[in-house]
Amino acid sequence: MTEFWDTALLGPLKTLGNMTLDLLPNVLAMAIILFAGWTIAWAIGQLIERVLRVVGADHLSNRLGISAAFARGGVKTDPSRLVGRAAYWVVLLFAVMAGLGALNLQPINQFAQSFLAYIPHLITAALIIGVGYLLSNFVSQAVLIAAVNAGLPPARMVAACSRWGVQLVAVAMAMEQLGIAQSIVVVGFGIAFGGVVLATALAFGLGARDLAREFLERQFGKGGARGKDDLTHM
Amino acid sequence: MKAAPMFLTQETDAKVHELGQTEILVGIPSFNNVDTIGHVVRAVSAGLAKYFPNRRAVLVNSDGGSTDGTPEVVSKAVVDFGAMLVSDQQSPLQKIITPYHGIPGKGSAFRTIFEIARRLNAKACAVVDSDVRSMTPEWIELLLRPILDEGYEYVSPYYLRHKYDGTITNSLVYPLTRAMYGQRIRQPIGGDFGLSGRLAEHYLDKHVWESDVARFGIDIWMTTEAIASGARVCQSFLGAKIHNPKDPTADLAVMLVEVMGAVFALMEEHQGVWLSLTGSNPVKVFGFQYEVGVEPVHVNVEPMVSSFRQGLADLEPIWRQMLTPESMAGLLPLKDCPLQEFSIPDELWAQLVYDAAVACHRRVMPREHLLKALTPLYLGRTASFVLETQGLTSAEAEGRIESLCLAFETCKPYLAKCWTAPSV
Numbered sequence: 335m336t337e338f339w340d341t342a343l344l345g346p347l348k349t350l351g352n353m354t355l356d357l358l359p360n361v362l363a364m365a366i367i368l369f370a371g372w373t374i375a376w377a378i379g380q381l382i383e384r385v386l387r388v389v390g391a392d393h394l395s396n397r398l399g400i401s402a403a404f405a406r407g408g409v410k411t412d413p414s415r416l417v418g419r420a421a422y423w424v425v426l427l428f429a430v431m432a433g434l435g436a437l438n439l440q441p442i443n444q445f446a447q448s449f450l451a452y453i454p455h456l457i458t459a460a461l462i463i464g465v466g467y468l469l470s471n472f473v474s475q476a477v478l479i480a481a482v483n484a485g486l487p488p489a490r491m492v493a494a495c496s497r498w499g500v501q502l503v504a505v506a507m508a509m510e511q512l513g514i515a516q517s518i519v520v521v522g523f524g525i526a527f528g529g530v531v532l533a534t535a536l537a538f539g540l541g542a543r544d545l546a547r548e549f550l551e552r553q554f555g556k557g558g559a560r561g562k563d564d565l566t567h568m
Numbered sequence: 569m570k571a572a573p574m575f576l577t578q579e580t581d582a583k584v585h586e587l588g589q590t591e592i593l594v595g596i597p598s599f600n601n602v603d604t605i606g607h608v609v610r611a612v613s614a615g616l617a618k619y620f621p622n623r624r625a626v627l628v629n630s631d632g633g634s635t636d637g638t639p640e641v642v643s644k645a646v647v648d649f650g651a652m653l654v655s656d657q658q659s660p661l662q663k664i665i666t667p668y669h670g671i672p673g674k675g676s677a678f679r680t681i682f683e684i685a686r687r688l689n690a691k692a693c694a695v696v697d698s699d700v701r702s703m704t705p706e707w708i709e710l711l712l713r714p715i716l717d718e719g720y721e722y723v724s725p726y727y728l729r730h731k732y733d734g735t736i737t738n739s740l741v742y743p744l745t746r747a748m749y750g751q752r753i754r755q756p757i758g759g760d761f762g763l764s765g766r767l768a769e770h771y772l773d774k775h776v777w778e779s780d781v782a783r784f785g786i787d788i789w790m791t792t793e794a795i796a797s798g799a800r801v802c803q804s805f806l807g808a809k810i811h812n813p814k815d816p817t818a819d820l821a822v823m824l825v826e827v828m829g830a831v832f833a834l835m836e837e838h839q840g841v842w843l844s845l846t847g848s849n850p851v852k853v854f855g856f857q858y859e860v861g862v863e864p865v866h867v868n869v870e871p872m873v874s875s876f877r878q879g880l881a882d883l884e885p886i887w888r889q890m891l892t893p894e895s896m897a898g899l900l901p902l903k904d905c906p907l908q909e910f911s912i913p914d915e916l917w918a919q920l921v922y923d924a925a926v927a928c929h930r931r932v933m934p935r936e937h938l939l940k941a942l943t944p945l946y947l948g949r950t951a952s953f954v955l956e957t958q959g960l961t962s963a964e965a966e967g968r969i970e971s972l973c974l975a976f977e978t979c980k981p982y983l984a985k986c987w988t989a990p991s992v
Contacts, residue, residue: 489882
């Protein structure tokens with residue numbers, strides 16, 4: 335009977351106890367890593383936020399229209415704080431991955447490795463989206479001014495199309511970088527972009543024939559407004 | 569002997585060395601001006617022979633690589649001095665025909681001319697455009713005499729122009745330059761002028777020759793630099809300036825970027841000079857001034873007003889970034905008013921221009937966007953000026969420009985306050 339108790343009940347309990355005792359240092363290590371990671375993440379987040387405030391990043395983002403874009407999207411937080419918080423979460427994420435790695439469990443290790451290998455793609459995609467956004471603002475502003483100066487009535491529409499065109503390219507590139515439905519993104523982008531160009535051409539050529547004729551006549555032909563004047567600017 | 573600068577060719581350097589020195593140097597920058605440059609060279613030759621027969625003179629043609637035979641025309645151009653009633657010319661006019669190096673444009677041509685002037689130790693220089701069809705020998709006297717005999721260092725041209733000729737000068741460059749630097753130089757971006765050898769050296773020592781200023785804004789730079797450096801400046805009345813029409817496809821927005829870009833950049837550079845200046849002083853005008861009658865001038869203001877209104881509708885978010893709320897509020901009533909009541913008052917226009925200068929100073933948006941976004945505003949102001957002066961003579965219209973200048977001067981404290989205020 336005693337032997338039964340030893341093998342059937344106490345044996346597994348002993349094994350479980352031993353396993354728990356084996357794992358305990360790892361759990362402790364994970365806790366320490368998580369705590370240290372959280373502290374470092376908080377410090378880095380604060381530091382980045384303050385440095386950005388000191389160098390006037392908020393003012394710069396106002397000038398570049400980034401703050402306005404965030405406000406349009408319902409984000410009222412300062413860009414400095416946003417970047418600080420983003421840095422906090424990125425460092426914390428690394429700490430969590432490192433902490434889980436300390437448990438030394440096979441599935442978690444595999445997941446952590448895959449995740450770390452994916453991080454460069456995530457960063458590249460984020461950069462593409464960020465640069466694409468800034469570029470789309472710049473391009474649409476340039477197009478809007480040029481269209482107004484050329485006297486094109488649908489200037490705002492043309493500028494909006496250029497903005498969305500650049501952003502569409504950026505999103506397609508970012509998704510390709512992330513490996514999300516690569517072939518679908520490329521084909522979809524090709525179809526969408528070609529469709530936009532064709533639709534614009536048809537709209538202007540058929541739907542706005544009179545508008546196009548009026549514009550071209552105004553610029554180059556009979557009744558040309560600026561060309562017929564005796565006024566000279568220089 | 570000074571080493572030959574990199575931008576003078578060996579042949580030019582040798583020729584300069586051979587000539588030794590001169591009292592007068594007349595420069596003609598050129599690029600494919602075969603139709604007109606012969607006339608300009610003959611006018612220069614006749615002017616030098618008639619008005620400065622006893623002075624040693626050199627003509628420098630600084631050419632940008634013409635392919636139409638411009639340099640050949642310069643070398644072969646001769647004047648019938650008998651027909652000009654000139655008999656006592658001491659020596660034949662020396663000519664230096666040289667290509668210029670550096671970035672393409674008038675600035676590099678000037679740099680070569682000034683360098684030759686420095687090496688020849690010229691006392692007085694004149695520079696004239698190569699496409700002027702109305703140039704007479706008297707221009708040479710009017711551009712050089714104030715330097716040689718009156719002690720001036722910079723002679724700005726004063727052309728006879730009709731009231732709607734040069735509206736960028738009339739509504740922007742003249743009022744702004746006058747209010748900033750306190751000198752009433754009526755045509756600060758004229759292409760023909762005289763200067764002393766000392767001022768030519770001063771120009772050469774400035775680091776602008778590889779910049780956009782040398783490419784696009786050399787005329788306004790020279791005028792501003794002369795005033796800001798404290799040189800004695802005057803004007804010479806040259807009569808009408810008839811020259812080849814500018815490229816008809818040239819974009820107005822691009823013109824504004826070039827001219828106003830240079831003016832605003834100079835404001836940055838010389839803020840130490842203009843911030844404390846108030847009012848302005850008249851600048852002596854040499855030459856026999858005259859007026860012509862009321863010439864029929866056709867200007868259609870409707871497209872200008874509609875361009876302004878489209879700007880107000882479509883560019884409002886951009887204008888709000890560069891203009892103060894008060895300035896924007898002044899523009900809004902113009903959205904729907906009847907054409908005959910359309911008016912941008914002088915004070916509002918001065919304030920708008922100053923807002924744009926401050927916005928450029930603060931870099932609230934890409935510089936080129938800001939300057940191009942001024943186009944509808946400028947067209948609105950031009951339309952307003954035309955509507956106001958339609959029935960007036962050129963002299964009366966000039967009175968209106970004087971009022972505009974006074975408004976710029978009155979509003980200058982507003983500019984100084986905005987310019988020096990800390991950015992938000």
